[in-house]
Amino acid sequence: MALAASADLRQRPGEVGSRGSWRNSEEATGLALVSPTLIYAIALLGVPILTVVAYSFWSQNYLEIDRTLTLGNYRAALTEPMYQDLLVRSLIISLVVSVVTVVISYPVAWFISFHGGRHKNLLIFLITIPCWTSYLLRVMSWKMILGYQGVLNTGLMSAGVIDQPIASLLYNSNAVVITLVHSWAAFAILPIFVSLEKIDRSLVEAARDLGDGPVRSFLRVVLPLSLPGVISALLIVMIPTVGDYVTPKLVGGKDGVMIATAIQAQFGKGANWPLGAALSVTTMAVVTLMAAVCALSLKFIVGRIR
Template sequence: MTKTGTRNRINAGAWLISPPAFFAVALLAVPLAAVVLISFWTQTGIRDFDTALTTANYREALSDPLYLQLMMRSVWVSAAVTLVTVVLAFPIAYYVSFHVSPRRKPLWIFLITIPFWTSYLIRVFLWKVILGYSGVLNTGLQWLGIIDDPLTVILYNVNAVVITLAHAYAPFAILPIFVALEKIDRPLLEAARDLGEGVVQTFRRVTLPLAMPGVIAASLIVFIPTVGDYITPRLVGGPGGLMIANMIQTQFLRLNNAPMGAALAVQAMGIVAVLALVFVLVLRKLTRRLAQ
């Protein structure tokens, strides 16, 4: 191909990606840059800012025990939700991929995506009804005689937040793991068994390493947004289940301190980015060890 033809193809490709690139910059990069800039300002009035750049907001965010506690709780809750969601999602994805006939797989995927049909807010309210003191779970356990008094550890605390978020993000974990399992060549598994590997060894040394990209994707898809979730902690978490996103909302909408809220948001994004990178590196090393 001539240089002119190559240049024309490059120009055509640039024109094709320019609209989505423009929208990505306009709707994501510009607001993000604005948040970062505001985080270095100081609020002086209801709508007035001192635009002199300062790191006071970040120093307060890193030194105030309340902010640190909320950040640590957010990371812990998100990690717990990710672990629970992925551990429960993997068997479902594995069953659909390996034990469901190809003709019925679309039906299973359709059933898995049914929760997306309802509003996220409605699903959270439903879990509030299920986990309530007079809710479905407590009433059922009392009717069966398993408990005498309603359980107090499943609502308005961190446990309720983990349960609700794990259910809400389960489809996001099942689908990428299922896609990764579907890409595994079945002859590889047969070859491992022909070489004398048992079912467990075949799963550990062949299936799991090859499915790890889906596990990594599912973990990131669940972990990153749950750190910034504020609806679920507000509705089912109670005072002991609030997370950093609730404080960010409070700073912006109630305390009228947008720079402090922006600083907390930037700090949360930075921590999540570092933890996500470390998580990916650790899982990659684990994958290599499992394949050995």
């Protein structure tokens, strides 16, 4: 009996000790370190999004918010022709910008990764230099380049290519695409470069030894293995450009207006926050769906190439 009691006493401190040891474990330490950051992220990201979602189900009664749940805002966002046209135009511009940016950025990232040698860090450094300046200044610079009396028109006239300035270079969707591609090119190059750097060069050499030429080895080895970087670059560009407000406002004109302008108008002069919130939530949902479809389609295409 005495031995059993002493054994039981020896077990109880062990159990307490095991719980105490968990508090001192790496898992508990990591959780303690992550928790403040997680709470901070939820406070800054989750709470505003939930607030916007809540507003989208309410209605505006002059200067007061009627908190009676309704789907009228979503009905207007999805059925009114003006909002439909703006959303479709925003999605098309975003998709075009994303594809063009990735197509332009991939060769740059590939050259730096495979042929940059000891100058890789310097080349990446040079690519990031435009990001040091204000986004607004970069947009304004393109306004000066594409303007009626801008750098491009002046240069073409000086070279004798045109007799008078071209008015269609600015204040349209093409100007928005050009400006956004330039603004987001660096953000697309970096993830593609990182993905290319992770590729084992011996796999490319093995493909060459087995008879694949440069193009075939690229399609069968390099492109599939760099696909995560391509998808990341596509999403990094696509998601924010749908809701871009500054670029369409400055260089888009009436033909380059996007959905963000309508959202800003509802939160500003329109004084209809619930409708603006519904437009925001609808845009987020459509962008998420479009991004998923694009990523899956890209995987399928590359899989068929292989």
